[in-house]
Amino acid sequence: QVQLVESGGGVVQPGRSLRLSCAASGFSLSxxxxxxxRQAPGKGLEWVADISYDxxxxxxxxxxxxxxxxxxxxxxxxxxxxxxxxxxxxTAVYYCAxxxxxxxxxxxxxxxxxxxxxxTS
Amino acid sequence: xxxxxxSPSSLSAxxxxxxxxxxxxxxxxxDFLAWYQQKPGKVPRLLIYDASTLQSGVPFRFSGSGSGxxxxxxxxxxxxxxxxxxxxxxxxSVPLTFGGGTKVEIK
Numbered sequence: 254q255v256q257l258v259e260s261g262g263g264v265v266q267p268g269r270s271l272r273l274s275c276a277a278s279g280f281s282l283s284x285x286x287x288x289x290x291r292q293a294p295g296k297g298l299e300w301v302a303d304i305s306y307d308x309x310x311x312x313x314x315x316x317x318x319x320x321x322x323x324x325x326x327x328x329x330x331x332x333x334x335x336x337x338x339x340x341x342x343x344t345a346v347y348y349c350a351x352x353x354x355x356x357x358x359x360x361x362x363x364x365x366x367x368x369x370x371x372x373t374s
Numbered sequence: 375x376x377x378x379x380x381s382p383s384s385l386s387a388x389x390x391x392x393x394x395x396x397x398x399x400x401x402x403x404x405d406f407l408a409w410y411q412q413k414p415g416k417v418p419r420l421l422i423y424d425a426s427t428l429q430s431g432v433p434f435r436f437s438g439s440g441s442g443x444x445x446x447x448x449x450x451x452x453x454x455x456x457x458x459x460x461x462x463x464x465x466x467s468v469p470l471t472f473g474g475g476t477k478v479e480i481k
Contacts, residue, residue, distance in 0.1 A: 288470075290418075298410075298418065298461055300470040312468040315375075348417065359465045360408040362429070364417045 255279040255363045257349050262368030265339055275332040275349030275365055283307070283327040286357020289334045291345035292367075301347070302334065306355035317343075339372045346370075376401045378464055380473035386481045393449040395476045397462035402442050406466035409438055409447045412475075413458045421460075422447065454480055 261273040273289070289301040302313045302323040311323055322335040332349050346369050350361035377400040387393050397407065405425035410418040420429045422438035425445055435450045449456055457480055462473040 297459075297475045298412075298463075298472045300463075300472065303468075303470070314469050353423075358468050358470065359406075360420065360423050360463060360470075361410075361418070362420050362423075364419070366417055 255351065257351065257363060257365030259347065259349050259365045259368035262347065262370045264371045264373060266374055267339060267341055267372055269339055270335070270337045271339060271370060273334040273336065273347055273349075273368060273370070275334075277330045277332065277351075280351075281327075282325065282330045282332070284355060286352035286354055286359070287323075287325060287332045288350045288352060288357065288361060289321075289323060289332075290348045290350050290361065290364075291343075292348070293342075293345040296345075299345075303352065303357040304332070305357045310357065312358060336370070339370075341372050341374075344370060344372050375469055376403060376464060376466075376471060378462055378471050378473040380460075380462055380476050382476060383474065384477040384479070386479045387452050388481045389452055389454060391452045393452050393456075393478060395447040395460055395462075395478075397440075397445040397447070397473050399443045399445075399464055403464045403466040405441045406464055407438075407440070407445050408463045408465065409436075410461045410463065411456075411458045412461065413455075418461065449478075452478075452480070 288303040346367040351363040409422040412418040426438045
């Protein structure tokens with residue numbers, strides 16, 4: 254069955270960097286667009302970024318544009334999110350999610366369990 | 375950017391009731407709309423895509439309708455396991471945007 258497992262979350266100071274990973278199993282990552290979606294404590298869902306099946310297209314939400322970079326390694330079946338210049342408002346659970354289409358930028362048919370990122374001094 | 379507005383923000387209904395949640399887009403998004411259910415402490419789950427197509431495995435008491443700017447998620451015969459927050463999400467273009475959520479409780 255489809256499984257997505259995030260890792261790399263933790264506590265980090267403002268201005269520092271963190272890289273999240275999402276290991277996919279039960280399907281071939283190379284056939285699907287992938288996303289990062291986050292949820293601040295007690296708040297709603299916010300789309301962060303997505304990447305097409307081959308990494309040829311990337312899109313970002315306005316709040317992270319220029320600071321976060323999404324990437325993928327299809328040979329390792331792994332999705333990444335490099336987060337630089339972190340701010341306190343980036344504190345959230347970060348979910349990786351699969352798009353049913355290779356191009357990405359649609360919706361999310363499978364979600365990981367999430368990894369918590371806490372940005373605090 | 376297109377804004378997605380859900381109403382109500384919360385509701386309380388009895389088991390067996392029909393519940394209706396509304397999602398309004400600030401511009402026409404055709405039928406590029408999905409609905410998700412997030413139970414307390416759990417991961418979101420896709421319920422409906424393309425405004426009215428039920429995701430595999432989702433109970434038939436869930437249904438979606440609408441096109442353009444106005445959309446509805448209906449739960450017919452509310453069950454205790456339906457206690458959750460429900461989100462709409464548009465995907466006609468980036469940025470992908472969620473509604474603010476509707477919390478459903480049992481009376």
